[in-house]
Amino acid sequence: MLDSYRLRLLVAVADTGSIAGAAARMGCSAAAASQQLAVLEREARAQLLERSARSVRLSTAGRVLTDHARRIITDLEVAAREVAAAGSETAAHLRIASFATGTRRIMAPAMIAMRRRQPLIELTFTEIEPEDSVPAVVAGQVDVALTHQYAGFSGPISNGLHQQLVLTDPLLLAVPAFAAPPSAPGLESSELRAFAGADWISGIAVQGFQAVTEMACHLAGFEPRVKSRADTYSVVLDLVAAGLGVALIPRSAVVQRPGVTLLTITAPVNLARNVHVTTRTSDRSPAVAAFREELIRQGRAGRRR
Template structure:
């Protein structure tokens, strides 16, 4: 591998015509510069300079290398500037993913702040559920993913990943407004043991979370309706087809739906994380994680 410092000396000899002048540009002595140029010749096994008592001139091989050296050193300088721009949040690309409820409630506001403060960084976004996003982060396709886990369910494979906790949100019971118990602002899940339930598809982790919460309350839920998204779950609840559990961030205003905190603790919560690769401490990802946390403090109940 050619040493860029030696290439720079050769380029400067070609430009100035003397080793002394090239040494002055490099901030070293003429003797040191001469030694470095001799080492470059040994590395290549070719004579690069024709030396005499009063002058030095480049050989044909020296002129060819000096010409390439200019382009190589220019490319190295461009690469260094690009890296410094990324480190200083003045360039580069960040690829972000988030699940829908997080995206709508706080990720989009955080991305807006990021875009306004760092307009030179290219921002790319994909809506992905956590099970899809984690392998993408591990593979390097996504730089930062907003992911979630339901506790106390088993944790996913997090090898090679770092997670910064952003928010732990409680679960609420969504009920048709006509079923909301009079005179109380809380719900005991056992009171809804005989009520039809609306729950997630069995392919999603949330179905297991719903079953676990109901079993903790002493019954098996009667799941008549299975859906893919929280908006559909809430639409079904609002239409009177049953009750369902939703995380706090998904509990948006919906006609015909009331939200009740769970009176008897089930231990079920949803923990939200900013997930990144352990080996990539991206300045842009660190900055975005900070903006995500700030956005959450503005959008979640105190």
Template sequence: MLDVRRMVVLAAVIDSGSMTAAAEALNYTTSAVSQQLRRLEQEVGQPLLQRLPRGIAPTEAGVVLADHARRITRQLAAAEADLAQVAGLRRGRLTIGTFPTVGGSLLALAVSRFRTAHPGVRLTVHSARLEQLTQMLDSGEVDLSLLWDYAWNRVDPDAYTLTHLLDDPTMLVVSADHPLADRKRVAVADLSAEEWVVREPDHPVAEVLDRTCRAAGFQPRIAFHANDYQEAQAMVSVGLGIALAPRTAVTNHHPDVRVIPIGSTAPARRILLARRRERVPAPAEAVMVRVFTEVADLYQRSQRPSGPPTVGHASAD
């Protein structure tokens, strides 16, 4: 394989007209230039320069190789310029994985902030279930992904570099005319007589309900299995039952339901930002991690009683 550095030396000698001038331009010694040219001639198997009484002249092979060297030099310079653009976040691409509830409550604000600051970077977002998100991370289909987990099914920290954005507490959802609607806080142990609206049996929040109620000493009575959180809220709003949901799923809730904290009587999930551990993060990834951290902090502050909600929700994890 030809040595590109030696090709560049050849082009410099031909362009300057002498080995001495080329050596000065390249910050080499003249003997080093001569040695590089001899090795290059050995690589190509034919002479590249004619030594004349007054200087040198390229052979036909030397002219061909020098032309390629000049094109390569221009391409390398263009590559350096493009990399500088990417490093400066003036161009490039970033692909993010997300899941619906956090996509509505955190992602939209993060994307808006990032695009405003770095409009030259193309953002692509894929929304999927947790298993699909980790598969996309593993295959490189996404650069970063929002993930979630509970204490009993932690995301593998050896597989991914994880940034913990926030803890997403489980909330109680009741109809606006429910006897508990005006309560500031409710304990799950007080809900043993209630009927429940819950997501499909294999959905994580169904396991949250089962674990929470068993820990409180009762088995929940299921009135309805909902396909998404919007349907669950609609059924709660007409009194079919009460429900549990992550706070991010009910940030902007149905007008005829009330969302009540239940504290540590139900498990919270972690919201995480993940990338493959072995990857070297691109500049855009590092900036997006910082943006998500800031947005998560803003979201948590907006959910405190003194602060009005500032970000929305989506309906189906």
């Protein structure tokens, strides 16, 4: 294996034309430089220098190795800069991911703030649901993910992961305006079992949105009659407005729709999804830590909005 220090010494000989000049550039004595060059010749198994009493010059093999050495040294310098940047809070490349509603309320504001505070950090984003983004973080395909977990459900396998709470997002009940119970404006609330006989709108997948709908209704003592399914909350709200049923909606996913009334759920209690920032425990990059803290700041700001 050729040593990078000795390769630099060989390049210095080529540039200065002497071992003494190379030694001065490298900060060592001429005797030490000569000794190291002899070791390099043994490593290369070739005569690299043609020595005489008063001069030294590169042999053919020495010129070939010097050309390679210049490229190797350049590559090493580039690698050192990129590694230093990856470990810096001010210059790095972060691969980030989030689910859709988390992007709008937390991730997008965090990206804007991060670009303003740390413009040298390059951000690349992918929209992924937690069931896919958590494995992507574990596999090293994503550095920072905004994920969620519904209260009452076990979380994904998190060995090797660091998860920090960003926001607790209460679930509301979206009902057609004509079906809302009479109450003072702004104080609408209801127990979930009051809608045991209603048609329900739920998700398509067997996890997440659909699962929490069924769990909440079971806690309230009934089986929901799911008549419509949709994968996005905006479509769910459109279906509620059209009178096709009622649905659970995280507060952060709410977009005002004419004909929809949102009710606070008084029973069962503590229906919510917990939003986390998920990273690898082994990733101690300052840039990752800085972006994690930015997401937490945006979560606090989201609670005040």
